[in-house]
Amino acid sequence: MSAFPLPHTTLRAAALSCTLVATVALADGGISCSECAPLPADYTIEPRSCETPTPLVFGKTAKVRPTSSELGVFVDVDLAGDSAHPARIWLGVSNRTVPYYAIFQSTSKKASSCGALGGFELLAEFGTTLTWLPARSSLPYVSISSHTRLGGCAGLNSVATVAWLALTKRWAVLNAYEYGDKFCDADEPDPSEKLHAEGLKAYRAGDFTTAEKLWRKALPLGKAVSDLGFMLDQRGRSKEAESWLIAAAASHHRPEAWLNLADLYWKTGHRPLAAKAYRNYLEVFSLSARPKPGEPAPTPAKRALQRASKD
Numbered sequence: 001m002s003a004f005p006l007p008h009t010t011l012r013a014a015a016l017s018c019t020l021v022a023t024v025a026l027a028d029g030g031i032s033c034s035e036c037a038p039l040p041a042d043y044t045i046e047p048r049s050c051e052t053p054t055p056l057v058f059g060k061t062a063k064v065r066p067t068s069s070e071l072g073v074f075v076d077v078d079l080a081g082d083s084a085h086p087a088r089i090w091l092g093v094s095n096r097t098v099p100y101y102a103i104f105q106s107t108s109k110k111a112s113s114c115g116a117l118g119g120f121e122l123l124a125e126f127g128t129t130l131t132w133l134p135a136r137s138s139l140p141y142v143s144i145s146s147h148t149r150l151g152g153c154a155g156l157n158s159v160a161t162v163a164w165l166a167l168t169k170r171w172a173v174l175n176a177y178e179y180g181d182k183f184c185d186a187d188e189p190d191p192s193e194k195l196h197a198e199g200l201k202a203y204r205a206g207d208f209t210t211a212e213k214l215w216r217k218a219l220p221l222g223k224a225v226s227d228l229g230f231m232l233d234q235r236g237r238s239k240e241a242e243s244w245l246i247a248a249a250a251s252h253h254r255p256e257a258w259l260n261l262a263d264l265y266w267k268t269g270h271r272p273l274a275a276k277a278y279r280n281y282l283e284v285f286s287l288s289a290r291p292k293p294g295e296p297a298p299t300p301a302k303r304a305l306q307r308a309s310k311d
Contacts (some may be wrong), residue, residue, distance in 0.1 A: 025300065028128050030096035031120075031146075036071035039090065045069045045102045047094060050114040055160070056174045056243050062116030066094030069102075077140040079164050080138045081272030089142050089162060090114075099144065101162045103171055113171055118156040123148045126156075135250065136283070137276040140164035141174075143250050150250055161250045162219055166270050167239045174247040175220065192221035200227065208235060226260070235263050249277070255285045259300055266303040266307060278308040 024103030039045065047066040055061075072092025079085040088104040090111070098121070102114035113246075128148045135141045149155045161174040199214030208231060215231075229244030230262035245264055249257040262277035281304050 006276055018305075029125050031099065031124050031128055031130055032095050032096055033071040033093050036073050036092070037154070038071055039069040039092070040109075043069075043090075043104065043111075044266045045111045045114055047088070047100070047114065050100060050116060053115050053116065055118065056247060062100075062118040064097060064098055064103075065116055066092070066098050066100040066114070068094055070094055073132075073224050075134050075142045077135070077142070078138060079165065079166065080270070081276050083138070087140065087164070091142070091144060092105055093130065097121060099130060099146075099160075101144075115173065117144065117158075117160045117173065118161075120146055121159065122159055123156055126150065136280045139246075139273065139276055139280075141246060141250055152210070159251070161247060163243070163246050163247075163250070165239075165242055166265070166273060167242045167268060172243060174243055175225070175251060190221065192218040192224065196227070199224065199273045203227070203231060222248065225251070226257055230260050231269075233260065238264055238268055249280075255281050258284065259304065262304065263309060271307075275308050278304040283307060 029207060032115050040055040047068055049268045050065050052061040069090075070092055072090050075089040075091065077089060079087055083099045086106060090102040090104065091099070092102070093099050094116075098116050100114060100116045101113040104110070105112045120130075123146050126148045127212050128146045130144065132142055132144045132280060134300045135143075141161055143159070143161045145157065145159045147155060152174075159175060160212060163174050164170075165172055165173055182297035195214050199211045199218065202208075203211035211231060212228065215228045219228075225244055226248035229241045229248055232238075232244065233241035241262075245257070245261040258281035262281055264276050265271070265274035265277060282301070285301060285304075
């Protein structure tokens, strides 16, 4: 079972070479997209028809819809992991206040769906930086985050993950939410930690109903996101589990998160996606925990090594 907190700092664009940066002086407010480009003239988005989906884990739907395509950037993904099912995710900012996404399936240049990303409006009032990170090994999702320092120990953050769910064949916003920095001396302990611990105790006692109830109350705590996804998969609810496990893996590159997601894809017959996730698991697997030459590999690592090339 994987367990780790969702990030309390902005995702760092330096982790990958691809970065969308929207920067504006704090005094001006808003989100300007200095390194983005206009949507190519042959691509079509109808912003006023965009949905405003409720995020899976936590957060608010966007208060307003995008009103224009304006500036943005494309992220290319492959839905099945086999290079035969391409799609493009357009990430844009409307009126310097509303981050949104649009999906272009296959070779189509007309968006099949789009939606505003909730949780970013408050940051736009102060001025912010918007960054994005494509998935490791080209899995079909992209993570978007923003951070605003309010001064002293105070700050605000927003995170969203736009992902393709292979088991149900649909796009979703997985973990859009907003939260404050916890660097102030007067910060109270997070009550979600206690709820998660109680849920873990119930899980180990075989009381899965109580564990699920407690972990849902603990959201958006990252350990609850991860453990809930793991339990749902183990209980035969793989279609529900996929979204939670992607949210866990996208939020932090811990080995257990990638292993749980890889095992789910392998079990459900999505072998190319499984192989990519197994490779991610092996990449982030602690060097100190790797077996020495001649020593048997731990069972999860051995399983990943056997399956990582079977795509």
